[in-house]
Amino acid sequence: MNIGPSWNEKKILVVEDEPMTYRLIEVMLSKTGVQLYKASDGLEALKIIQNYSDIDLILMDIGLPNMNGYEATRKIKKSNSKIPIIAQTAYVMKDHKQLCFESGCDDYISKPYSSDDLKNVISKYF
Numbered sequence: 001m002n003i004g005p006s007w008n009e010k011k012i013l014v015v016e017d018e019p020m021t022y023r024l025i026e027v028m029l030s031k032t033g034v035q036l037y038k039a040s041d042g043l044e045a046l047k048i049i050q051n052y053s054d055i056d057l058i059l060m061d062i063g064l065p066n067m068n069g070y071e072a073t074r075k076i077k078k079s080n081s082k083i084p085i086i087a088q089t090a091y092v093m094k095d096h097k098q099l100c101f102e103s104g105c106d107d108y109i110s111k112p113y114s115s116d117d118l119k120n121v122i123s124k125y126f
Contacts, residue, residue, distance in 0.1 A: 005032050008034075010032075010056045010126055011037065015058060016059070016061045017063075042071055046067075046075055056084075057084045057125050058084070063089065069087060069100075073100075074104055085105045085106055087109070089108075
């Protein structure tokens with residue numbers, strides 16, 4: 001029985017303001033061994049990145065309160081250009097996707113997505 005990838009020792013910061021969406025991500029990644037950190041907005045994400053320099057990847061929602069995902073991504077990439085950031089958003093217009101890449105995101109996944117879709121996009125960076 002295949003339980004999916006093993007990402008023991010890997011750390012992902014999930015920047016998501018909707019508790020149910022965060023919980024869904026938690027369930028989708030529960031058997032991978034990955035350690036999750038949660039931020040509810042861009043400002044909180046910046047604080048976590050400053051305090052935990054060993055984060056391996058960021059899942060960044062775009063529509064966030066206080067500081068949106070575009071701005072948070074730009075600020076994070078200024079101080080840590082190597083950390084992969086995957087935009088996760090329900091905005092599916094072509095210009096939104098382009099804005100994600102222009103702000104510094106390395107990849108993009110549209111909500112809603114399946115567990116396999118999420119694991120596939122993350123596995124590109126692990």
